[in-house]
Amino acid sequence: MRSVTERLSPYLFVAPFFVIFAAFGLFPLVYTAWVSVHEWDIAGPGAFVGLDNYVTLFGDPDFWNATYNTIGMLVLATVPQLFCALVLASLLNQKLRGLTFLRMGVLLPIVTSVAAVGIVFSQIFDRDAGMANGLLGLLGVQPVDWHADKWSSWTAIATMVNWRWTGYNALIYLAAMQAVPRDLYEAATVDGASKVRQFFSITVPNIRPAILFTVIMSTIAGMQLFTEPLIFGQGGFAISGGSLRQFQTLSMFMFEKAFRDFDYGYGSAVAWLIFVLITLLAVVNFLITRRSR
Amino acid sequence: MMVRLTLAAAIVLSAFPLYWLFVVATRANDVVGDWPPPLLPGPNLAGNVGRLFDAEQANFLLGMGNSALSSAVVTVSVVFFSSLAGFAFAKLRFRGRNALLLVVLGTMMIPVQMGIIPLYLIMVELGWQNQLEAIIVPSLVSAFGVFLMRQYAEKAVPDELIEAARVDGCSTFRIYWTVVLPALRPGAAVLGLFTFMGTWNEFLWPLAVLEADNPTVQFSLSQLSTTYYTDYTLMFAGALVSTVPLLVVFVVFGRQIIGGIMEGAIKA
Numbered sequence: 204m205r206s207v208t209e210r211l212s213p214y215l216f217v218a219p220f221f222v223i224f225a226a227f228g229l230f231p232l233v234y235t236a237w238v239s240v241h242e243w244d245i246a247g248p249g250a251f252v253g254l255d256n257y258v259t260l261f262g263d264p265d266f267w268n269a270t271y272n273t274i275g276m277l278v279l280a281t282v283p284q285l286f287c288a289l290v291l292a293s294l295l296n297q298k299l300r301g302l303t304f305l306r307m308g309v310l311l312p313i314v315t316s317v318a319a320v321g322i323v324f325s326q327i328f329d330r331d332a333g334m335a336n337g338l339l340g341l342l343g344v345q346p347v348d349w350h351a352d353k354w355s356s357w358t359a360i361a362t363m364v365n366w367r368w369t370g371y372n373a374l375i376y377l378a379a380m381q382a383v384p385r386d387l388y389e390a391a392t393v394d395g396a397s398k399v400r401q402f403f404s405i406t407v408p409n410i411r412p413a414i415l416f417t418v419i420m421s422t423i424a425g426m427q428l429f430t431e432p433l434i435f436g437q438g439g440f441a442i443s444g445g446s447l448r449q450f451q452t453l454s455m456f457m458f459e460k461a462f463r464d465f466d467y468g469y470g471s472a473v474a475w476l477i478f479v480l481i482t483l484l485a486v487v488n489f490l491i492t493r494r495s496r
Numbered sequence: 497m498m499v500r501l502t503l504a505a506a507i508v509l510s511a512f513p514l515y516w517l518f519v520v521a522t523r524a525n526d527v528v529g530d531w532p533p534p535l536l537p538g539p540n541l542a543g544n545v546g547r548l549f550d551a552e553q554a555n556f557l558l559g560m561g562n563s564a565l566s567s568a569v570v571t572v573s574v575v576f577f578s579s580l581a582g583f584a585f586a587k588l589r590f591r592g593r594n595a596l597l598l599v600v601l602g603t604m605m606i607p608v609q610m611g612i613i614p615l616y617l618i619m620v621e622l623g624w625q626n627q628l629e630a631i632i633v634p635s636l637v638s639a640f641g642v643f644l645m646r647q648y649a650e651k652a653v654p655d656e657l658i659e660a661a662r663v664d665g666c667s668t669f670r671i672y673w674t675v676v677l678p679a680l681r682p683g684a685a686v687l688g689l690f691t692f693m694g695t696w697n698e699f700l701w702p703l704a705v706l707e708a709d710n711p712t713v714q715f716s717l718s719q720l721s722t723t724y725y726t727d728y729t730l731m732f733a734g735a736l737v738s739t740v741p742l743l744v745v746f747v748v749f750g751r752q753i754i755g756g757i758m759e760g761a762i763k764a
Contacts, residue, residue, distance in 0.1 A: 474610045
């Protein structure tokens with residue numbers, strides 16, 4: 204006969220997770236929706252205002268600008284990153300000497316502390332002292348003021364993200380590639396298919412689940428991009444993403460409204476919209492993944 | 497040959513910014529913007545690090561200490577609670593197990609970061625504003641960790657071992673402590689490393705709930721970059737010092753980290 208505590212013990216083992224997650228994860232998230240339909244500032248909760256915050260938000264050019272910036276940087280950071288990761292993984296997927304060394308080498312970027320990445324690349328993309336302009340100068344290109352325009356600041360910020368995550372994604376692809384049966388390649392070689400052909404018609408279809416996984420992870424992270432652009436905007440205009448908001452992301456916009464303007468109601472409306480957007484993207488990806496099985 | 501060259505280029509690209517971080521941190525400000533850039537370390541590392549610790553607005557030393565403490569506590573806690581719950585989900589039978597596991601899976605994808613405004617209001621209520629508790633307590637558990645430990649426990653802990661311990665009269669917690677936890681050690685190490693790195697790199701939440709007089713290390717770095725943004729050698733010294741603990745972890749546990757990433761990928 205097992206004692207009561209013994210029968211309860213599985214619940215006691217899983218309880219800490221559920222209790223803490225409910226209190227500090229789930230509850231705040233759901234409560235965000237509640238705050239977003241109120242007038243709520245540093246003085247505390249005010250009147251219920253229905254969807255007013257959302258109406259204001261949809262009419263706020265700064266919100267649309269931040270959405271545009273976020274999606275632009277998301278594309279610039281995700282597409283080259285995953286493509287380079289694919290190429291890198293297929294290069295690593297063969298018998299090479301020093302494989303462990305190579306793998307550790309491509310992982311170095313994720314070991315760099317995130318604000319440090321921002322600091323280093325902000326210097327590299329400095330208009331006057333930066334190496335990016337130095338190298339462009341060798342090609343005869345005029346110095347670029349990387350902070351000044353949308354395209355240039357997006358490029359600089361996307362470069363940080365690409366640099367940080369390419370090797371990590373390459374290792375995920377590499378693991379998936381190692382599970383692809385070798386005889387598929389042997390048969391293709393016998394049939395005279397080139398390496399490039401094999402890559403596109405054997406490797407890519409076979410590692411599709413891994414590709415979809417990385418796409419959704421990068422999308423979720425990209426929708427919340429915050430640290431890199433904030434550090435890039437050193438000086439006075441950090442949270443607004445440059446003097447003309449040229450690289451302010453949605454997370455920065457939310458932060459600005461909630462923690463600089465202390466408009467918690469309005470900030471919560473932004474947060475809730477980001478959350479809904481991310482959830483939609485995740486669900487779409489989930490459906491695609493299921494169909495592909 | 498092409499393969500080797502491309503791989504070599506990839507390694508150089510991946511290592512160069514880190515090397516550049518080191519070079520600038522050892523130099524004086526007036527040569528940083530030179531063309532061609534200085535590519536070898538200089539003699540100023542100690543001086544720059546000294547200035548870093550003296551930089552009043554950054555509170556860098558305190559930031560390092562705060563981050564080390566909170567990352568360590570969060571890591572121990574996440575590993576403990578995740579392995580405990582993962583063990584229960586993988587090896588114990590109880591009503592509602594599958595439903596609860598589905599909830600864990602569902603919460604893994606949720607970007608809880610978007611709940612920071614109410615979370616901040618809660619911290620104000622609790623009086624934890626500008627306190628380290630605000631950084632530590634909400635991160636004590638992780639859905640990803642529970643899932644990872646469950647997957648690992650399923651494979652790594654034989655049922656016979658648990659049964660044998662039960663026959664010997666061990667309580668379930670004792671079984672966890674003496675049989676399961678040792679078997680989970682490799683998986684727990686990977687989870688611990690990722691958790692430590694994740695907590696060390698946390699930025700948005702500390703920036704919201706802490707003040708500059710009690711920062712984490714990433715917060716200190718952002719203070720450096722807003723206050724001293726023309727002083728590159730100072731900022732780079734900070735960036736370097738903030739990366740050293742992660743580098744040490746990486747050099748010591750690199751193989752396990754790689755194994756962890758690749759195993760996680762197979763499961764996904």
